[in-house]
Amino acid sequence: MSTTAKDQILTFVRERYPQAEIDASQDIFALGFVNSLFAMELVMFVEKTFGITIPNEELRIDNFRTADTMASLVARLSADLAVA
Amino acid sequence: MTLTDPAPATRTADRVTDRTSARAFVDTHVVPYADVYDRAGRVPEDLLQRVAEAGLWAPFLPPGSGGAGMDLVTLGEVHEEVGRGCSSLRSLLTVHTMVSWTVQRWGTPAQRERWTTLLGSGQVLGAFCLSEPGAGSDTSGITTTAAESGGGWVLNGVKTWTTGGQRADLFLVFARTAASIGAFLVPREAPGVRVRPIHDMLGTRASMLAEISFDDVVLGPDALLGPSGFTAGMVLTGTLDLGRYSVAAGSLGILQACLEASSGYAARRRVGGSALRELPLIQAKLSDMVTDARAARLLVAEAGRLKDAGESATLMATWVAKYFASTAAVRHAAEAVQIHGANGCSPDYPVARLYRDAKVMEIIEGSNEIQRITIAGQAEREKTT
Numbered sequence: 369m370s371t372t373a374k375d376q377i378l379t380f381v382r383e384r385y386p387q388a389e390i391d392a393s394q395d396i397f398a399l400g401f402v403n404s405l406f407a408m409e410l411v412m413f414v415e416k417t418f419g420i421t422i423p424n425e426e427l428r429i430d431n432f433r434t435a436d437t438m439a440s441l442v443a444r445l446s447a448d449l450a451v452a
Numbered sequence: 453m454t455l456t457d458p459a460p461a462t463r464t465a466d467r468v469t470d471r472t473s474a475r476a477f478v479d480t481h482v483v484p485y486a487d488v489y490d491r492a493g494r495v496p497e498d499l500l501q502r503v504a505e506a507g508l509w510a511p512f513l514p515p516g517s518g519g520a521g522m523d524l525v526t527l528g529e530v531h532e533e534v535g536r537g538c539s540s541l542r543s544l545l546t547v548h549t550m551v552s553w554t555v556q557r558w559g560t561p562a563q564r565e566r567w568t569t570l571l572g573s574g575q576v577l578g579a580f581c582l583s584e585p586g587a588g589s590d591t592s593g594i595t596t597t598a599a600e601s602g603g604g605w606v607l608n609g610v611k612t613w614t615t616g617g618q619r620a621d622l623f624l625v626f627a628r629t630a631a632s633i634g635a636f637l638v639p640r641e642a643p644g645v646r647v648r649p650i651h652d653m654l655g656t657r658a659s660m661l662a663e664i665s666f667d668d669v670v671l672g673p674d675a676l677l678g679p680s681g682f683t684a685g686m687v688l689t690g691t692l693d694l695g696r697y698s699v700a701a702g703s704l705g706i707l708q709a710c711l712e713a714s715s716g717y718a719a720r721r722r723v724g725g726s727a728l729r730e731l732p733l734i735q736a737k738l739s740d741m742v743t744d745a746r747a748a749r750l751l752v753a754e755a756g757r758l759k760d761a762g763e764s765a766t767l768m769a770t771w772v773a774k775y776f777a778s779t780a781a782v783r784h785a786a787e788a789v790q791i792h793g794a795n796g797c798s799p800d801y802p803v804a805r806l807y808r809d810a811k812v813m814e815i816i817e818g819s820n821e822i823q824r825i826t827i828a829g830q831a832e833r834e835k836t837t
Contacts, residue, residue, distance in 0.1 A: 405767055405826065407682070408689040412764035424558060429682040 373418060374439035380413050381435065392435040407432070414438060420445040468506045470526055474533035477506050482537035489658035490805050493651055494618070495541050504574030508534070508545065510552035517556065517564070518572020525756035528701040532752070535705025536712075539809035540658035542705065544577070546698040546817075547615045550691045551578025551624045555637070558678040558687050563637065566674075567622065579620030580691065581611035581638075581664055589818055591626065591633055591688065596666065598627035598634050598676075605676065607636065607644075607669040617662025618649045624677070625666070626688060635677040635687045644669035655808035693767055696774045696817040697755055703777035703813040704748040706806050710781070710788035711741040713803050717792055728791070737787045744784060748777040768830050775823040778813035785810035 374392050381390055385401045396402055402410075410432060415422060420442065431441045468474045481502050489495050503509060512527050513519025522530075527549075535542040552571040555563055570576035587593025596609025607627055614623070623638045623645075638645065650661040678687055715738060718729035728734050751773035758766035785807040789796035796803045814820045 404685040404689045408686055408693070409764035409767055411686060412762060412767075416762040416764065424560070424678045424683055427678070427683040427686060432682070 373442040374435045376417055377414070377435045377438045377442075380410070380417075384409070390435075392439075395433045397429065397433055410438075414442060418442045418446060420449060466506065467520075468508050468511070468530060469520065469522070471529040471533060474508075474530040475536075477502075477508070478533050478537035482534070482541060486538035486540075487799065487802060487805055489538060489540060491657075491799070493657050494660055495538075495544060495658050499541070500544075500574070500577070500619070503541070503545075509548055509574035509577075510572045512549070513552060513556055513568055513572040517568040518570070523756075524697070524759040525753055528697060528752050528756040531698045531701035532705040532708065532749075535702030536709045537705070538658070539702055539706060539806075539812070540656045540660075542698070542702040543656050543659040544616045544619075546695050546702065547580045547620075548574075548578045549698055550580045550695045551622060553694050554624060554635070554677065554687060554691045557690060558635075558683070560674070562674060563677065567637070571622070576621040577616060577619060578622045578624060579614050579616040579664075580695065581614050581617075581623050581625040582688070582692075583611060583613045585610060585612050585663075589692070589822065594626060594628050594633060596625065596627040598629050598636055598671075600630065601670070604673050605634075605636065605671040607638065607666040607671060610663060610665050612663045613650070614662050614664050615656075615659050617647055617664050618660035623664060624691070625664075626684070633684045633688070635684050635691075636671060636675045637677055638666070638669060638671065638675065642669050642671065653812075655805075655810070655812040657808075689767075692817060693770055694759075697752070697759070697770045699813055699817045700748075700752050700755065700770065700774035700777045703774065703781040703810070704745065704752055706781040706810050706813065707741065707745050707748060707777065707784050710784045710803065710806055710810075711738070711745055713801065713806070714738060714741065714788045714791045717795075717801070734791060737784075737791060741784045741787070744776075744780040748773070748780055751776055768827070771818070771823050771826050774813075774817065775820055775827060778810070778820060781810040781813055 378392055381396060384406060388399060388401060390396060411422060426441060431437055466473060468477050481499060507520055511520045511522035512524060515521050531542055531545060534545055555567045555571065571578055582589065584595060596611065598605045598607050609627060611625065621640050625636045625638050626633055627636060644667040646665040648663040650663060653661060718734050718738065719727055721728040755766055755769040755773045758769050788803040789807050792801050792803050795801050
């Protein structure tokens with residue numbers, strides 16, 4: 369699940385910033401590409417693609433810095449969904 | 453004509469559920485009086501009440517929260533119809549929509565419990581406080597501060613160009629915290645909140661603009677909407693996106709009103725023994741209005757469809773729709789005045805008001821210059837994909 373999520377997230381980010389070479393562990397905020405518009409797009413993409421709603425307490429920048437951390441967030445919230 | 457809609461007070465307002473019912477509501481309760489509102493500089497309370505009775509304030513909220521679960525494509529159609537009748541009323545709907553959606557989307561369960569039903573029913577009207585005397589949509593220029601104190605917050609600063617500020621009961625205020633930016637829900641009656649009406653603007657003159665001052669306003673911890681920092685950026689971006697969508701729809705409404713006014717006038721007015729509409733140069737103006745109205749309608753609908761689907765592409769689609777619709781509204785409002793000649797410059801025809809209102813659409817919810825920069829950035833990415 370998380371590998372697939374990571375790949376899908378990376379593909380989304382790379383499509384939006386094709387000039388950048390981004391891997392799963394790179395901090396996309398530190399690269400300087402991310403503005404508020406893209407941050408919102410990213411949240412919407414993750415919610416739509418993985419069928420989850422990200423609660424306010426999980427909307428922390430550290431959860432969105434890398435494809436790895438975003439995939440972990442998806443896995444965590446998906447597990448919560450499965451339990452519920 | 454008086455400011456009061458003379459329709460019988462006992463009449464039960466029909467609920468607005470779609471474009472057709474919105475059009476009927478607007479034609480009955482808004483169109484005949486929009487110029488009167490414009491001159492009076494306010495929308496009367498009885499119309500605000502009728503809007504509430506029609507379920508128009510926040511129909512997208514869930515049925516259990518004072519709404520009707522309306523999809524956003526339909527909401528766009530409704531806001532287009534309201535914008536066709538009166539941009540000032542549509543402006544009030546826009547900011548109320550922004551506040552209501554924000555509470556529903558980002559609020560805690562307690563915040564939703566406290567506010568959404570009141571917002572959905574129109575018992576509480578919301579307004580959006582971002583701009584300051586020294587800063588527009590640029591959050592880096594925000595000087596209003598929210599300092600943590602005693603487990604809550606103390607708010608200080610001045611917000612301006614607050615649509616509906618003269619009448620609103622609840623302000624959504626963006627302020628600088630120690631860490632970043634936060635979004636705060638501030639009741640109008642909170643001690644230290646002062647409202648100074650702003651009059652005689654170029655357009656949307658009845659939208660009851662105000663400058664709102666916050667002088668040591670003490671707020672509880674539950675005033676903060678979502679965590680500050682990263683989430684505040686989400687709140688602001690999401691809220692402005694929905695406002696932009698409403699303004700795009702409202703701009704389209706202005707364009708449609710220009711088309712309807714111009715078409716009617718060109719059919720009635722005779723020049724040299726024939727109707728004005730027989731002149732090729734007039735036909736050219738009308739054909740461009742028809743074409744741009746249809747194009748704008750498609751762009752707004754596409755942005756709404758993407759919102760309903762939860763697609764992130766809605767953000768850019770909304771920028772494009774608002775840019776196109778607002779510039780088209782300005783262009784065609786100018787032509788509508790031209791078609792009407794001297795009559796178009798008089799208060800006896802609606803096109804002068806439409807012309808003034810249209811210009812405002814190019815400035816609010818992100819100026820068109822900012823929009824073009826953002827859209828151009830998208831072009832660059834699409835080129836290299």
